[in-house]
Amino acid sequence: MPNPAYDNINALEDRQAMGLDKAYSDRLDPRRMHRQCRRLTGVDPAALAQVAEDAAVAPETRLAAGTLLALHGDPRIDVDSPAMLDVPGGKVRLGLPPQRVESVVAAWRHVGVRREWIAKETPEYTVDITAFRIARYPVTNSEYRTFLLDTKSPWLPTSWRFGVHPVHLANHPVWTVPPQAADAYAAWLSRRTGRRFRLPTEAEWEYAASGGDGREYPWGDHLAADAANTVESGPLTTTPVGVHPAGRSPFGADDMGGNVEEYVSDDYRPYPGGQRIADDLTADGRAYRVARGGSFTRYADLARCRRRHGWYPKAVYAMGFRLAESPA
Numbered sequence: 001m002p003n004p005a006y007d008n009i010n011a012l013e014d015r016q017a018m019g020l021d022k023a024y025s026d027r028l029d030p031r032r033m034h035r036q037c038r039r040l041t042g043v044d045p046a047a048l049a050q051v052a053e054d055a056a057v058a059p060e061t062r063l064a065a066g067t068l069l070a071l072h073g074d075p076r077i078d079v080d081s082p083a084m085l086d087v088p089g090g091k092v093r094l095g096l097p098p099q100r101v102e103s104v105v106a107a108w109r110h111v112g113v114r115r116e117w118i119a120k121e122t123p124e125y126t127v128d129i130t131a132f133r134i135a136r137y138p139v140t141n142s143e144y145r146t147f148l149l150d151t152k153s154p155w156l157p158t159s160w161r162f163g164v165h166p167v168h169l170a171n172h173p174v175w176t177v178p179p180q181a182a183d184a185y186a187a188w189l190s191r192r193t194g195r196r197f198r199l200p201t202e203a204e205w206e207y208a209a210s211g212g213d214g215r216e217y218p219w220g221d222h223l224a225a226d227a228a229n230t231v232e233s234g235p236l237t238t239t240p241v242g243v244h245p246a247g248r249s250p251f252g253a254d255d256m257g258g259n260v261e262e263y264v265s266d267d268y269r270p271y272p273g274g275q276r277i278a279d280d281l282t283a284d285g286r287a288y289r290v291a292r293g294g295s296f297t298r299y300a301d302l303a304r305c306r307r308r309h310g311w312y313p314k315a316v317y318a319m320g321f322r323l324a325e326s327p328a
Contacts, residue, residue, distance in 0.1 A: 046075055048068055049069060077143065079147075087133065096122050096124065122271065123271060134204070134324050137242060138321060140170065141165060141172055141174045155180070155184070158177075173255065173259050175261075185321070202264045205292045208253055209249050209293070210306075216305065218250075218305060224247070227246045228255075228258030230258045230294045238259055241259070257293060257294050258295060259295060261293055263289050263319060268290050
């Protein structure tokens with residue numbers, strides 16, 4: 001049944017938009033986290049990293065391992081040498097067939113999805129993509145801290161209370177920053193390393209998430225409770241990168257379906273043969289940068305590989321980014 005409360009989701013208070021009651025309730029029992037952290041105390045960081053990304057390990061244990069890694073120093077995170085994955089080039093079919101729009105809208109109408117949001121995904125189109133590399137993880141707080149210290153940039157994440165780096169969240173994705181900050185980070189890291197870092201194009205991002213086989217989510221065609229940090233089953237906060245291995249994309253990228261939304265390099269424009277769609281993101285008549293992937297504050301409709309969205313001035317829009325790299 002459609003929920004009339006979601007007729008205009010951007011008019012709702014943040015907790016209401018996330019489907020949360022006014023009264024407080026725990027999503028994650030802190031006592032269980034305490035027990036898991038005590039069990040893992042004394043485990044060396046390399047072993048903790050293996051636990052954090054082991055799909056055979058219980059979700060709360062993976063989360064505890066990732067939480068401890070933030071304080072120990074996460075060996076998976078290296079600002080000058082981020083983990084990158086090779087994505088082969090080829091002729092790729094992307095986008096959504098127009099005849100599927102109504103079924104997608106019907107599937108997500110109960111959480112406020114509107115037809116114009118899904119119509120932006122049409123039509124299907126073919127694009128030639130040159131081989132490139134995609135970051136395994138979104139850029140983390142600790143990496144972004146190095147960028148700020150090195151550049152004296154004014155783009156402090158609004159998620160950092162009073163602009164102070166959250167040490168206990170060092171290996172969580174950075175959010176919320178403007179797209180200009182994401183561009184500047186990629187340019188800074190390119191100068192620092194002599195490599196060719198950038199943000200992925202929108203087509204590259206969708207290809208890296210889906211493998212080009214038309215799947216609905218990075219992990220397959222059906223929702224899976226432990227595949228992504230979205231509002232349905234996540235802890236309602238960011239999580240350490242890589243602790244949802246069941247949601248890994250076909251090329252091995254983590255967190256492309258949840259945790260934080262990710263800017264790409266493109267502003268919104270219609271796909272070849274499509275029409276420009278006006279929605280809440282174009283209300284002021286300005287262009288906007290496209291974002292992809294779901295987040296801990298949003299429903300899993302945003303975790304769909306084809307979903308196109310962007311920043312809106314509300315706290316539930318948790319905007320981060322991941323890097324791409326052009327071949328030398």
